[in-house]
Amino acid sequence: MAPIRRPRVVNGPLVKPREPGRFGDLTRMTVLGLLLAVPAFLYAGLQAKLHQYRGEVVVLEARIDQLDEQRRRLDIELASVSDLGRIEELAGEIAGLVEAEQDQVVYLPRTPVAPTRDLMFLAEATGDPDGRNRP
Numbered sequence: 001m002a003p004i005r006r007p008r009v010v011n012g013p014l015v016k017p018r019e020p021g022r023f024g025d026l027t028r029m030t031v032l033g034l035l036l037a038v039p040a041f042l043y044a045g046l047q048a049k050l051h052q053y054r055g056e057v058v059v060l061e062a063r064i065d066q067l068d069e070q071r072r073r074l075d076i077e078l079a080s081v082s083d084l085g086r087i088e089e090l091a092g093e094i095a096g097l098v099e100a101e102q103d104q105v106v107y108l109p110r111t112p113v114a115p116t117r118d119l120m121f122l123a124e125a126t127g128d129p130d131g132r133n134r135p
Contacts, residue, residue: 091097100106
């Protein structure tokens with residue numbers, strides 16, 4: 001019987017030799033990836049901000065509508081209160097005021113328009129217990 005021929009095994013180097021230009025290819029791929037990824041992230045961020053601003057605009061428009069309605073109600077109230085006939089009517093009914101006669105002289109006291117419990121504090125603040133020397 002003839003001897004068995006075994007193929008010759010050549011163990012090459014255990015470390016793969018460095019390919020020339022490999023680092024340049026890696027750099028190019030990284031730069032291209034960044035050039036594609038950065039605009040995508042910027043676009044996504046801008047879309048999120050746009051969505052947020054649109055929500056704020058909706059809230060502000062609702063507030064404007066609410067303020068317009070309030071202004072309309074206040075204009076109606078002002079028109080009803082600024083009518084001279086209505087003012088005379090309210091003065092007579094609520095405050096009990098009457099018109100002064102032709103030759104009548106009316107002296108009005110210089111009292112502050114405040115509830116009676118605050119008159120003591122006002123007198124203490126001005127330093128006059130009688131409340132006569134007010135600024």
